[in-house]
Amino acid sequence: MSEQHSSTEPTREPDETTQHSSTDDRPTPLTGEHLPQLRATLADASHLLVCLDFDGTLAPIVDDPDAAAPTAANETAVASLAAAKPVTTAIVSGRGLNDVRTRVDEPRIYAGNHGLELAWDGALAMHPAARERAARVEAVCETLETVLEPIPNARVENKRLTGTVHVRTVPAGARPVVRRLTRSVVERLGGDDLELSPGKRILEIGPDVDWGKGDAVSLISSELPAETVPIYIGDDVTDESAFRAVAPDGIGIRVGDDEPSAASYRVDSPDDVAGVLEWLGAAGVSLVTEGSATYPDQSDARHDDDQRFERGPKRWSVSMANE
Ligand SMILES: [Mg+2]
Numbered sequence: 628m629s630e631q632h633s634s635t636e637p638t639r640e641p642d643e644t645t646q647h648s649s650t651d652d653r654p655t656p657l658t659g660e661h662l663p664q665l666r667a668t669l670a671d672a673s674h675l676l677v678c679l680d681f682d683g684t685l686a687p688i689v690d691d692p693d694a695a696a697p698t699a700a701n702e703t704a705v706a707s708l709a710a711a712k713p714v715t716t717a718i719v720s721g722r723g724l725n726d727v728r729t730r731v732d733e734p735r736i737y738a739g740n741h742g743l744e745l746a747w748d749g750a751l752a753m754h755p756a757a758r759e760r761a762a763r764v765e766a767v768c769e770t771l772e773t774v775l776e777p778i779p780n781a782r783v784e785n786k787r788l789t790g791t792v793h794v795r796t797v798p799a800g801a802r803p804v805v806r807r808l809t810r811s812v813v814e815r816l817g818g819d820d821l822e823l824s825p826g827k828r829i830l831e832i833g834p835d836v837d838w839g840k841g842d843a844v845s846l847i848s849s850e851l852p853a854e855t856v857p858i859y860i861g862d863d864v865t866d867e868s869a870f871r872a873v874a875p876d877g878i879g880i881r882v883g884d885d886e887p888s889a890a891s892y893r894v895d896s897p898d899d900v901a902g903v904l905e906w907l908g909a910a911g912v913s914l915v916t917e918g919s920a921t922y923p924d925q926s927d928a929r930h931d932d933d934q935r936f937e938r939g940p941k942r943w944s945v946s947m948a949n950e
Pocket residue numbers: 680681682683684861862863
């Protein structure tokens with residue numbers, strides 16, 4: 628929950644957001660012309676880390692968040708990437724861990740609640756401060772359910788470590804009221820422990836800790852071989868820290884309009900994401916496999932990586948606690 632600036636939704640109301648932190652860094656639309664650049668980035672890698680946001684990235688944004696599902700093409704492409712040996716796939720979502728896991732089930736790693744909880748196979752780690760403040764999040768959500776009850780379609784979702792107020796289908800005239808009431812309840816019951824941040828037609832309530840999706844991506848990267856190229860695809864404000872996390876050596880791709888972003892490239896929609904994932908599954912994987920041909924002990928290295936991962940969750944918790 629370290630991102631507090633800027634919604635990216637063009638139809639937002641003026642008070643729904645603050646300012647972008649970056650100046651005018653607009654990502655380049657990703658076309659076939661850029662494939663040589665992508666190939667060059669992947670050519671020296673022995674491994675790919677493909678991190679994917681869920682809503683607005685794999686799944687189109689829909690009015691009912693419970694109905695969100697990946698496009699068929701994205702589902703197939705993610706499964707194919709997840710099965711590729713030189714690739715580690717991770718879903719990095721604002722949804723709760725258990726929620727997002729039921730919506731896309733192939734990847735080995737999940738980061739839920741904007742990176743506050745991590746899962747690799749059966750092993751789990753949770754940000755300690757977030758765990759301590761879960762009861763406060765719950766109290767805020769319960770109060771908001773009562774306070775927002777009279778407002779049509781205002782929906783409060785308790786995701787355990789964070790909460791979401793959905794305003795997408797709230798009548799436009801009532802949205803400022805929802806925001807005002809939500810801010811008031813979070814300030815009153817959350818004190819210094821919780822913060823409120825805007826997303827795409829949502830308000831996120833979470834622990835006021837300096838930890839977000841970018842930290843989760845860095846932590847996952849740190850568990851992988853040094854020659855790993857990280858790729859991150861996402862569409863919203865909280866994805867910006869992840870774009871920054873992969874920026875030095877990897878590839879950040881923003882889904883959406885031509886707005887300033889820390890991502891290098893952008894595509895228009897989840898349909899276009901499938902094209903990127905399919906390319907990664909074909910050309911990307913073969914480039915990485917060729918690049919790793921100079922490592923004759925690759926199978927042993929992967930085995931070592933697996934062991935390192937098994938020790939991962941304990942270290943993750945320590946890393947999170949030090950923030
Ligand atoms: Mg998203």
